[in-house]
Amino acid sequence: LRGRGVWRYRELLPEPGNTVTMGEGATPLIRLRGHGNAYVKFEGANPTGSFKDRGMTVGVSLALSIGVKGVIVASTGNTAASAAAYAARAGLECLVVLPKGGVAKGKLGQAMLHGAKIAEVPGTFDNALEYVLEAVLSDGRVNNVNYYPLNSINPWRLEGQKTIAYEIVEEIGVPDYVFVPVGNGGNIYAIWKGFRELVDFGVIDRVPKMIGVQASGAAPMVRYWRGLGEARIDNPRTVASAIRIGRPINWFRAYRAVKYSGGEFIEVSDDEILMAQRMLGREGIGVEPASAASLAGYLKALGEGMVDAGDKVVLIATGHALKDPDTLLMNSNVNMVSVSSLDELRSLIVAQ
Ligand SMILES: Cc1ncc(COP(=O)(O)O)c(/C=C/C(=O)C(=O)O)c1O
Numbered sequence: 010l011r012g013r014g015v016w017r018y019r020e021l022l023p024e025p026g027n028t029v030t031m032g033e034g035a036t037p038l039i040r041l042r043g044h045g046n047a048y049v050k051f052e053g054a055n056p057t058g059s060f061k062d063r064g065m066t067v068g069v070s071l072a073l074s075i076g077v078k079g080v081i082v083a084s085t086g087n088t089a090a091s092a093a094a095y096a097a098r099a100g101l102e103c104l105v106v107l108p109k110g111g112v113a114k115g116k117l118g119q120a121m122l123h124g125a126k127i128a129e130v131p132g133t134f135d136n137a138l139e140y141v142l143e144a145v146l147s148d149g150r151v152n153n154v155n156y157y158p159l160n161s162i163n164p165w166r167l168e169g170q171k172t173i174a175y176e177i178v179e180e181i182g183v184p185d186y187v188f189v190p191v192g193n194g195g196n197i198y199a200i201w202k203g204f205r206e207l208v209d210f211g212v213i214d215r216v217p218k219m220i221g222v223q224a225s226g227a228a229p230m231v232r233y234w235r236g237l238g239e240a241r242i243d244n245p246r247t248v249a250s251a252i253r254i255g256r257p258i259n260w261f262r263a264y265r266a267v268k269y270s271g272g273e274f275i276e277v278s279d280d281e282i283l284m285a286q287r288m289l290g291r292e293g294i295g296v297e298p299a300s301a302a303s304l305a306g307y308l309k310a311l312g313e314g315m316v317d318a319g320d321k322v323v324l325i326a327t328g329h330a331l332k333d334p335d336t337l338l339m340n341s342n343v344n345m346v347s348v349s350s351l352d353e354l355r356s357l358i359v360a361q
Pocket residue numbers: 059083084085086087088089161190191192193194195196197251252297299300327328
């Protein structure tokens with residue numbers, strides 16, 4: 010039996026001396042209600058609740074194999090949670106650098122639970138990443154190999170994340186479109202790379218059109234795509250804190266994935282993101298706001314005629330709803346009543 014999850018594809022991944030794994034990957038592909046040919050790739054089912062685990066199992070395995078003391082990441086939260094968990098699994102130290110006050114509570118709690126050392130820095134994620142790159146990579150080389158940098162500039166991360174494409178093709182063949190929420194741009198590139206490799210192997214005859222979705226207030230890739238200037242905005246704002254990124258480190262990788270696949274970068278509003286989160290929730294699929302951007306983008310693309318209702322579409326739902334409990338409570342327009350007697354409860358139960 011070839012095994013399941015990321016390491017099912019071992020021969021297509023870098024071979025680490027030690028494999029640090031917690032069964033990541035092999036996530037559910039769930040049909041979207043009312044859309045005959047649209048599926049949600051539920052990455053919230055990973056061990057720490059986001060797609061980052063696919064990259065971290067490879068990155069941390071390599072870190073353990075080269076004998077470093079620990080790993081370091083800047084993060085909007087999920088990379089931190091995943092790096093902390095896999096480093097702990099490997100017995101390595103973990104240093105996470107986070108934008109002060111910019112990280113959803115579930116992710117911060119995970120980083121703490123898994124024993125990471127947490128450095129909060131002022132400003133945005135972009136500042137945090139700048140600190141890490143300055144601290145670890147100076148004059149173009151890693152000047153302190155005690156802490157191995159595991160942001161998605163590290164190709165081993167992308168090698169793990171490309172397995173999303175392999176799983177999709179094994180289950181439903183090649184889609185016409187794949188919608189991916191874009192922050193730093195590593196994941197959309199990794200998924201495209203996976204499809205490209207399958208074309209090279211002759212498994213499929215084309216790659217899907219890659220649609221990068223960004224929040225309107227944090228859409229540097231959309232800005233660049235529309236020829237409005239470089240892929241940079243200085244004060245990214247969105248309720249989807251995971252993709253509140255203004256200077257995507259993988260902007261050129263993400264650009265190539267979208268351009269060469271015949272795709273697009275599109276933007277959606279925070280309201281559209283929150284509505285999409287509620288829609289998915291009402292059909293049992295619990296995602297954090299950034300992940301709902303995939304559905305928000307798909308609905309917009311349908312409305313604008315970019316995609317047809319019959320097209321085979323996969324929406325990458327990148328992180329679990331529990332990651333951001335504050336937004337969950339704010340966005341759930343709860344139908345919650347307080348009951349202070351048995352009769353009152355009975356009145357809820359008895360058919361009217
Ligand atoms: C839920 C969720 N959805 C989408 C993205 C965007 O992926 P990339 O375009 O590959 O960056 C992220 C990224 C998070 C971080 O960048 C981090 O954790 O530091 C995420 O957590």
